[in-house]
Amino acid sequence: MSAHTRPIRRTLMTVILLTCGAVMLITSAAFFAYEYLTFRQLTLRNLEILGKAIAANSTAALAFDNPGDAREVLSALKAQPHVVAARLYLNDGRLMASYPDAAAHATAPSAPGNDGYRFEFGLLRGVQPVVQDGRRMGTLYLESDLGEIYEHFQFFLGIGALFTLACFAAAYLLSGRLQGVISKPILALAATARQVSERRDYSVRATRTQGQEFSQLTDAFNHMLTRIEGDQTRLQSQLSRLALLHRITHATGARHDLPSLFRVVLHNLEEDLPVDFACMCVCEASADALSIAVIGPKSAQCASALRLAENDLVPVDQNALARCLGGELVYEPDTREIRFPFPQRFSEAGLRSLVVAPLLVEKRVFGVLVAARRASESFSSPECEFLRQLSEHVALAAHQAQLYGALQRAYDDLRQSQQAMMQQERLRALGEMASGIAHDINNAISPIALYTESLLEREPGLSEQAREYLGTIRTAIEDVAETVARMREFYRPREAELVLSRVECNRLIDQVVNLTRARWSDQAQQRGVFIQLKTELAESLPDIMGSEVEIRDALTNLIFNAVDAMPAGGTLTLRTRLVSSGADITRQVQVEVADTGIGMD
Structure with missing residues (x-):
């Protein structure tokens, strides 16, 4: 062995x-x-x-x-x-x-x-x-x-050999008994270490034995287990907080509005951290107050004791809230020692520990996360660090929700604009069809109306019944003419009185470009056609007096006509310039729509 x-x-x-x-x-x-x-x-x-x-x-x-x-x-x-x-x-x-x-x-x-x-x-x-x-x-x-x-x-050697054998025998017997004084404590420590290793139970402690060195060894071993148990507990706490942060992050990823996002965060915070009170506040336009956006679902009782409700305004004091709005996480271990109004509210409500974490995005604080517990000094350093990290994640998620909302509104506006343009396109097509129909109907009924009027005025020998028939025909012709007139009015409605206003031509052209983008860019590309848009806009153009709607409609129709004239693609140019003419040096603003397609120059 x-x-x-x-x-x-x-x-x-x-x-x-x-x-x-x-x-x-x-x-x-x-x-x-x-x-x-x-x-x-x-x-x-x-x-x-x-x-x-x-x-x-x-x-x-x-x-x-x-x-x-x-x-x-x-x-x-x-x-x-x-x-x-x-x-x-x-x-x-x-x-x-x-x-x-x-x-x-x-x-x-x-x-x-x-x-x-x-x-x-x-x-x-x-x-x-x-x-x-x-x-x-x-x-x-x-x-x-x-x-x-x-x-x-x-003789001396014989006696010595016998004595040595006797001594070895005595030493063997004594060592068999005395070795237990050393081996038993060591074996007990080994058994304790094996138990800790197999069960992963760091709460086990070795029994203290007699002897200063063995007592020191046992104490050192137990101290090591205590340190490992503490580290294990802290590690488990950190893992649980990381899991909580992961759950909150995953849950906030599916929310695109601030109230529901804040409620999910506060619900998980109350359940798993846990805290006795939690709320989210957002900055108002004035930097002197915060608005309570959402209060945690389990914090209602504490909120009533704090005299706080959603949408209430909280003045910013010069201690916790002011420091937090400066981007600093604030931890008050005992609110009874703070003489500012906001911490004093928590002290009066029995909430001794207070943490205020900033919601910081792009170096701008747009809100704060407030968490409180009843016991004083109850937030550890790892928990404060967790709340700081959570506030960063919440701020990022809230910023993304705001961007998503702005993008959604822009998309809705664009969709409405596209729908309005499509509706205008349909109306234009309907108007063209109505104009053609009206022209054909007018061409068809003009001889009838002419001859009917001629017969009624120049033929005295008509019988009463014939005149009655001709009158009926004339009435029908007038009704058809009125119907055609109404069709024209449907295509091009006019106000009773045209109202002129100041019009900024360059801005109007930008609007027209955006309104018609679907026609000259998106739809053209779907057909495999590329139309290049060029704008040559003069600077410092004066405003003109006119009907912005009518000018916009006219430019829209011109752009549509230009697109139709370039079925294989080309260049569409929008140009503005200021020209002077006449002896009195009259200044005029000219707007041009040019294309490289077929048709007139």
Whole structure:
């Protein structure tokens, strides 16, 4: 099992056992070194004492030069099995006696060497002078093996091994129990972390354990969970506000009038933010007051307490509303501390927190969003930021609704103009048809009327019945003539008295161009024909006196005729100019309609 997957219990036990083993090994090595050095010195001292005793007993044998006594003295070394050799030398260097006898000539050195005891060549060697009454009589040479040291340390190693095993066994048993002091808090933290990870429940907390370090670790872990829980809560709040902003944006996209757009925004705001009071105000023509456009559906009770109703005017004070109209979001955490009339209304109605957000489009504030809650300091910074973003979206949607309304009105006006032009075109066609019919009828009834009048005036011999028939014919002819006259009046109605007024020719030509655009541009392009319109209008033309309607109708008919004269396309030119003529330098305004089509020049 690798170190990455080994359980913490086993890891702790391994660490404890290795630590104990290292300590035991270092201690044993130090103790062994100390024992080895001290025991070597003890062995050397014991051999020195033995040498001094043998030397003291050898003085008589040396004094009388008695080898037998000397050998008897050396034979006492049999009691020391580790003494492997002994030799007794005279002052002149002659070997007097040795122990054991077999070593008399085999390993006997020619000279005993310097006095003293030392370890050499795996042996302990000693040279002890034999002295009597201050006079040196000879030299004792001793050799001892290191068997006593080896036996001592073999025993010592056996005892140490048994002691080490006993210590390891005790350490193993103790580590099995003591590792729980460390592993249990860590495993408890791991279990808590696993529970948090699996359930995604950041409200879980680890149990505080004994021990300063573990308490600090647990506290730090719980503090981390608290921070994560707070961040998670804030993240969820931000996601919910983003979802609310998305819903409001989606809902306002389907509204094209300000009241319904404002109601959708306030309804979602009251339901999901939520707030206790919300309303939309728009700027009046005067910058000194705001008009309450819409109040939220759930804010009616608070509105009555505030003495506010839709279409009421609210004066702009010099604090919240004035700053908001300057493009600043205003947050009043406690309206009781504000001494201006508008916040004081909310304070008296029990609404302590107030936010006023500007509806800003193209650096122009056209209204404000007002939101309030009963508790003081109840709007957080993220909520204020959300209201600021919401006001921007609402302002943009309101601006688009206004543009849509203006576009719709322009489209309606254009459609009415086109319908009026089509109606005029139909009337013109009907008039042309009526004119032709009237001409044909007049041509048909003229001989009848002539001959009828001639018969009635010049034929005296007609019977009464014939005259009656001719009178009936004349009456019918007069009725037909009246009908034809009425048809002409239907085509070209005239006022009883023509009223003249000032007419600006250039402006009138622009109107005619717009009124006839469908004929010379749209309808022509549908047929695959392109007609280019050119206007050459003189500047600073004086106004003329005339009937603007009649002039416009005349120019319209001229343009229609020009379009009809260019079935394959061409250039239509409208031109105005100021000319002077006559001795009295009379100034005249000339209006020309020219085309490049077929027909007269």
